[in-house]
Amino acid sequence: MSQRDWVAAAIHKIEADFNRSADTHLIPLALPGYPGIDVYLKDESSHPTGSLKHRLARSLFLYALANGWLREGAPVIEASSGSTAVSEAYFARLLGLRFIAVMPASTSPEKIAAITFHGGQCHLVDDPGALNAESNRLARESGGHFMDQFTYAERATDWRANNNIAESIFKQMAAEPHPVPAWIVCSPGTGGTSATLGRYVRYRRHPTQILCVDPEHSVFFDYYRDALAGNADAARRHHCGSRIEGIGRPCVEASFVPTCVDAMAKIPDALSLAAMRWTSTALGRRVGGSTGTNLVGVLHVAQAMQAAGQAGSIVTILCDAGDRYAHSYYDPAWYTRCGIDTADSDAAWHAAVSGAPLPELATAQA
Template identity: 40%
Template sequence: MNQLEILDAEARRAPAPRLHAFPLPAEWGVTLHLLDESVHPTGSLKHRTARALFRHGLRTGRIRSGTTVVEATGGNAAVAEAYFARLLGLPFVAVMPRRSAPEKIERVRGHGGTCHLVHPPLAIYDEARRYAEDHGGVYMDYLANSAQAVSAVSAAEDDVGRVLLDRVTPEWVVVGAGSGATSTAVGREIRRRGLSTRLAIADPENSAYFPGWASGADDYATGMPSRIEGIGRPRMEPGFTPSLVDLVIPVPDAASVAAMRILRDVTGLRAGPSTGTALWAAFHLAAKMRREGHQGAIATLICDDGALYENTYGNDAWLAAKALDPSPHQAAYPRFLRTADLETPE
């Protein structure tokens, strides 16, 4: 079995993500659905992206037998890439900030990867490129290359857009944007099918996507890091395709955390902060549809498992240290259900 066949076999073994319903008042005529991407072996949506990156790398010749694969992140992308590198018998190195949480380091190592720690944090990108050159490897650079790799997936190889739209045909799909790969995959699939479905991006504080999209500046940059892990960027990444996006909704970081907790309390589902960002934006769209008398479905994703964040976004002391207070947004939720108004009191 060659390496591409190994990837194909892994994809066939992958569990089918379940489509969960989030309850909204029946009289609204608006339904809300969440596709659970946390079911993958590495626990996140980045699993699909990593598979696409390795498949594309093999097909283009960037990755060969014995190639050292290098990535600049310590998040879910590094974990997923470590998993696929080990599956293919390739060395993997994650270049991470020196102050990365021990849990992140152990997740990468648990899938056979090596962690190369550097300081300052923004040096990880140049260091990953240098490390790959010095060791005859390949810098995967998922931020720059994910959208292209996902777009190269054939009709026989599912991506998240196809999987979601095979299950539901919504009025709106809401996703976050990190590399831009997910929004590009969903947006292109909407258009390939000729659907009237619209695509909304849920964007956290400090991210460049909302101001960049609103101003039409493809090179917009804030220079500030996002506090919501997995989404939001200080610059608009090359994989983000503004022309596929119908709306960008800015979401307060504290509201993202509140929506994580609301999801858990209402459905029992645990998800991370990027899911919370998208869910809060979905609430806004549901309220808008209710006020305008429109009916139909809204769909979003469970991007990863909330269990990964017990010591961070799930920890009140950690949130307080980050000046994040979700309680006003949680308190606004019952009023939202009564009035279709999601305004948060000052």
């Protein structure tokens, strides 16, 4: 089989897999203190690999195939400690390709197990800052391809349509009382989702605004605030990685496009995790920490809408299930090790859900 024929067959396999998949659900979530403001969770945990990153992995594979970067028999390498690696392992196995996830040695056993379940290999490194360099080395020495999600996430997704997450949200909202959301709230990992959402609402001429919520230990919020002031520094660094897995970065990634975002907020980890625990109880199933970060952003804009006398809808993303975080967010000992007081944050969150003001957040708006 020629390379061109192999690429055509590979794309066909991915498209056929997509045709066999149902869309993800849009779940209403009641906020008792905010009558007239309807909140919805786009449940990305129902993808075959259990997270929002399933969409990204599909797009990255199609983009790499169309560019001629993937070859029969050559491995696929990705720098990822979590959900992207799980999803890429799924698509690599679909195409009969070897997949190697380059990950920090501290990665949870649940995520390592999920990657190996889908046929991937885990290459652990001691220095999290060396993931890209090690991925490039492995790709070079093996003749494989480094996917590099943090560079290509914003350009691999077809943001105009093709049932991307934005188009899916608006189709599912069509019969709701407020079909065009006032806000869509997301959190940046690569920045690809905020770019897709921001581009789509502008392209379709919707008045919907995009709020991007950044976790405590991440550089995106500071970079965005600096960009608004005209002095953005792409070399800006944060001293450590995010405790909210899957979102936040210690450096500015190429896929984060600040001009696609209408506003940002910095969310304390303790409040994110309190929102995560409340949401898990409200839904009757565990969700991940990034969903909690998103819910704090939802409450932030809901309070602003209520203060302005506005009714409407807000949509956010349920990024993944909480089963992958049994060792951390659902383990009381983890909070003790991290010095996080759950009693104060739970009390603040429960009061805010009932209508009390949120603790003050650092915010920036274009």
